[in-house]
Amino acid sequence: METPHPNPFSLLSWSTKAGVRKDPAFFPGSFDYPNTLTMELDIMHNPYNNRPLHRATVNGRVGLTDDTGMFFPLRNGYPNFLAGQQVTGLNRQVQRFYDSMGRLAGWLEQLRAFLFPFDRRRTEWLRSITPKPGDRVLEVAVGAGYNIRRLPANVRYYGLDISGGMLDRCVRNTRLWGLNLQLSQANAEYLPYCDNTFDSVFHIGGINFFNDRGRAIREMIRVAKPGARVTIIDATAKEIKKQVQRMPFVRRCVCDEAVDRSRLYAPAQFVPEEIRDVEVKLIDNGSMYRLSFVKPINESHKMFLLPNKQHKI
Numbered sequence: 001m002e003t004p005h006p007n008p009f010s011l012l013s014w015s016t017k018a019g020v021r022k023d024p025a026f027f028p029g030s031f032d033y034p035n036t037l038t039m040e041l042d043i044m045h046n047p048y049n050n051r052p053l054h055r056a057t058v059n060g061r062v063g064l065t066d067d068t069g070m071f072f073p074l075r076n077g078y079p080n081f082l083a084g085q086q087v088t089g090l091n092r093q094v095q096r097f098y099d100s101m102g103r104l105a106g107w108l109e110q111l112r113a114f115l116f117p118f119d120r121r122r123t124e125w126l127r128s129i130t131p132k133p134g135d136r137v138l139e140v141a142v143g144a145g146y147n148i149r150r151l152p153a154n155v156r157y158y159g160l161d162i163s164g165g166m167l168d169r170c171v172r173n174t175r176l177w178g179l180n181l182q183l184s185q186a187n188a189e190y191l192p193y194c195d196n197t198f199d200s201v202f203h204i205g206g207i208n209f210f211n212d213r214g215r216a217i218r219e220m221i222r223v224a225k226p227g228a229r230v231t232i233i234d235a236t237a238k239e240i241k242k243q244v245q246r247m248p249f250v251r252r253c254v255c256d257e258a259v260d261r262s263r264l265y266a267p268a269q270f271v272p273e274e275i276r277d278v279e280v281k282l283i284d285n286g287s288m289y290r291l292s293f294v295k296p297i298n299e300s301h302k303m304f305l306l307p308n309k310q311h312k313i
C-alpha cells in the first residue's frame with residue numbers, strides 16, 4: 001500500500017483561511033499595482049489569431065483588444081492573454097502550483113541560495129545568453145525574474161509566464177531591482193509577439209511539462225529573428241528524480257503512467273528538420289540539459305509559421 005505523502009501546501013491553505021495571506025507584511029507581493037501601459041504594441045499581436053492589438057477600456061477595465069473585439073485586460077500592469085481561455089492538462093497543474101509558489105518565490109530563492117550553490121548554478125545556466133546592448137531578448141516562462149536580473153543592462157527584456165502568481169512576484173522584483181522588463185501572462189505555446197522580433201529567445205525550467213512542447217519550440221522559433229539563437233534549458237532525469245521527492249505536482253506528472261517518458265529528456269525531436277546544428281549539452285553536473293540552435297537566415301520564414309486555429313491551451 002502506498003504511504004500517504006505529507007502535503008507541504010497544507011500550510012498555505014491554512015494561512016489563506018486564517019487571512020494571513022492577505023497581510024502585505026507577510027506577503028508583500030500581494031499589493032495591487034496601478035495599471036501602466038508602457039509595452040511596445042507594434043511587436044505584439046493577439047496570440048490566437050495574429051491580429052494587431054491596440055489599447056482599449058472595456059467596462060472600466062484597461063487592456064488590449066483587436067479588430068475582432070477580443071479583449072485582454074491588464075492585470076498588475078501586464079496584459080493577461082489567458083483571460084477567457086481554458087488552461088488544461090499539465091499546463092493547468094503547473095499554473096496552479098506556481099500561482100501558490102509565486103508568493104513564496106522570493107523566500108525560496110534566498111533559501112536555495114543559502115542551502116545550495118544556487119547562484120553559481122544560475123550563472124552556469126545563463127553562460128550562453130550573451131545579449132548585446134539594444135537587443136530584444138525574450139524569456140519564455142520568466143517566473144519571478146531571477147534570470148533577467150543576472151543578464152546585462154541596456155537590453156530590452158520581455159517575459160511571459162502562465163502563472164499570475166509568479167508574474168506578480170516578478171513585477172515586485174523588477175521594481176525593487178530597477179529592471180525594465182515587459183511582461184505578459186500567456187502560454188508558451190501561444191506567444192503574443194509578432195514573427196521575427198527577438199535577437200535572442202531563451203527558456204529555463206518549464207518545458208518538460210508544457211502540454212505541447214513541439215508547439216512551444218516552434219513559437220520560440222517564429223518570434224526569433226533570422227540568425228537569432230534559441231536556448232532551451234530544463235532538468236534532466238537525474239534532477240527530476242530529486243524534484244519528485246520535493247514537489248507533489250512533479251511526482252504526479254512523472255509517476256503518472258500516461259505521461260510520456262520522453263519528457264525526462266531534451267525535446268530535440270521537436271526542432272524542425274530545416275534547422276541544422278542543433279546542440280544538446282549536459283550542464284550543471286548533468287542536472288540540466290541545454291538545447292540550442294540558431295534560426296536559419298535563408299529558410300523561408302513561412303516554414304516556421306503555425307496555424308492560428310484556437311484550441312484548448
Ligand SMILES: C[S@@+](CC[C@H](N)C(=O)[O-])C[C@H]1O[C@@H](n2cnc3c(N)ncnc32)[C@H](O)[C@@H]1O
Nearest residue numbers: 098141142143161162163166187188204205206
Ligand atoms: C521552474 S520555474 C522557472 C522560472 C524561471 N525561468 C527561472 O529560471 O527562475 C518554471 C516556470 O515556468 C512557468 N510555466 C510552466 N508552464 C508554462 C507554460 N505552458 N507557459 C508559460 N509558462 C509556463 C511556470 O509558471 C514557472 O514560472
